[in-house]
Amino acid sequence: MKIKHWDTFAFVSIYHIAILALIPFAFPAFSWVALAIGIITYIIGGMAITVGYHRLYAHKAYQANPFFEWCILIGSAFAFEMSALMWSHDHRNHHNHVDTEKDPYSIKKGFWYAHVLWLFDYDRNYDKTLVTDLLKNKRVVFQDKYYLPIVLIVNFSVFFLGWAITGSAVASFFYGFLVRMALIHHCTWFINSLCHTYGSKTYARELSAVDNAVLALLTFGEGYHNYHHAFAADYRNGIRWYHFDPSKWTIWLASKLGMTTKLRTINTLTVQKSLVMKDKKMLVEHLSEEVDELAAEFKVKVEELAAVFEEKAAELTKKVRELKQASADQREKIELEIKALKASLKETWDEWVALTRQATKQFELSHAH
Numbered sequence: 001m002k003i004k005h006w007d008t009f010a011f012v013s014i015y016h017i018a019i020l021a022l023i024p025f026a027f028p029a030f031s032w033v034a035l036a037i038g039i040i041t042y043i044i045g046g047m048a049i050t051v052g053y054h055r056l057y058a059h060k061a062y063q064a065n066p067f068f069e070w071c072i073l074i075g076s077a078f079a080f081e082m083s084a085l086m087w088s089h090d091h092r093n094h095h096n097h098v099d100t101e102k103d104p105y106s107i108k109k110g111f112w113y114a115h116v117l118w119l120f121d122y123d124r125n126y127d128k129t130l131v132t133d134l135l136k137n138k139r140v141v142f143q144d145k146y147y148l149p150i151v152l153i154v155n156f157s158v159f160f161l162g163w164a165i166t167g168s169a170v171a172s173f174f175y176g177f178l179v180r181m182a183l184i185h186h187c188t189w190f191i192n193s194l195c196h197t198y199g200s201k202t203y204a205r206e207l208s209a210v211d212n213a214v215l216a217l218l219t220f221g222e223g224y225h226n227y228h229h230a231f232a233a234d235y236r237n238g239i240r241w242y243h244f245d246p247s248k249w250t251i252w253l254a255s256k257l258g259m260t261t262k263l264r265t266i267n268t269l270t271v272q273k274s275l276v277m278k279d280k281k282m283l284v285e286h287l288s289e290e291v292d293e294l295a296a297e298f299k300v301k302v303e304e305l306a307a308v309f310e311e312k313a314a315e316l317t318k319k320v321r322e323l324k325q326a327s328a329d330q331r332e333k334i335e336l337e338i339k340a341l342k343a344s345l346k347e348t349w350d351e352w353v354a355l356t357r358q359a360t361k362q363f364e365l366s367h368a369h
Helices: 006-028 033-058 064-077 084-096 111-121 127-135 138-145 148-168 171-197 213-218 223-228 246-256 268-289 292-324 326-362
Strands: none
Touching: 006 111, 006 171, 006 326, 033 064, 033 111, 033 148, 033 171, 033 246, 064 084, 064 138, 064 148, 064 171, 084 138, 127 138, 127 148, 138 148, 138 171, 148 213, 171 213, 171 223, 268 292, 292 326
């Protein structure tokens, strides 16, 4: 790999060296206030990236009012991850070309390349057509134009505030700035490296992206990366009630306060239909390569059960459409039919999950629901 962006390389290298060099001085100067400032700015900066840069700007998973946008655009200064325009440009490029040569931070080029080295090597062929919507957003364009002054003003203000409160420039600089920035960077980079390496693949096993619950804790819910790559338009990454996704909760809460609208979600049936289609394709392809009778039996079962699920799903979709146009006296009958279909579909889904798990375990295929 040839370093093409020496300015970025110097910045990343210098602040890592500075952290190591200041450790002997930072420990004696430790301050709970400085640490609190570091934690608070870590949360603000990290959430500005996940809630704003990622789900709002890169994927248009919801809409936000100007106040909410300004909170994101200013709060992101704590993250030092470029402007929202450039970040979204690169991220859309990543999704359009994931796991290919055109992927800016492709895991196919190696773990450390995907983690950080791409920043020093990436040739950004800026394509306005990727971000035409964002170029119409005056707030995003303003932040892009004045990104460096915004970053400097925000971070120097917090640094001097921390210094004034603690009486220690070292504590404020180390805990409130350097460590916070390094943690935000590495947690973001872990999504590009670890979340394309270690975890489970439930929704898009053909891709390198995985779900990693541990990383979700560090990245405000971004760890459910396999689901995200399968359904990027969903404002949620963690779709289960027990999934740790504070970014989702923040967007939802903001909607209740009137700051966000049009939250996009993928309904359960759509997710299940997609899974059945992808699972069937993968299983049939792999089982067709096996020569024993057991594989042939599994192949038949997979095809038959997939057909049953697809038939029931189509019938349920049809009944839901009928309900929307039904008269008052027809509604009760159709609602009962829908309830029965949902129960039947759930049974078929449970059978499908059990069958695919059995098949993948039997024939050592990568799968997890």
